[in-house]
Amino acid sequence: MNKTVIKPDENIFEVLGVPNASFEKMRLDLMLEIHEWFELSGLTQVKASKLLACTQPQLSLILKGRFEDFTIERLVKMLDSVGKTVRVNVLEAA
DSSP states (O other), X not given: OOOOOOOTTSOXXXXXXXXXXXXXXXXXXXXXXXHHHXXXXXXXXXXXXXXXXXXXXXXXXXXXXXXXXXXXXXXXXXXXXXXXXXXXXXXXXX
């Protein structure tokens, strides 16, 4: 079995050949921000989901890493609803 070493600054989705790797990485980053906000909030999933303008089962999916069911726009709106500002950086390709 071949092992692939992924550097910290690499996009895992690109390395694995996933289509639309940049979008998948962006969704993952947004989901991780929601996860971090939730952990720091100290709230229950029910209370946090109300602030995030989603249902508790939806928040549970995000916390489990099941972000493929959510669009980038939806994740951005969730972060916006708890006072987070999302910015996009456009960089030259390596």
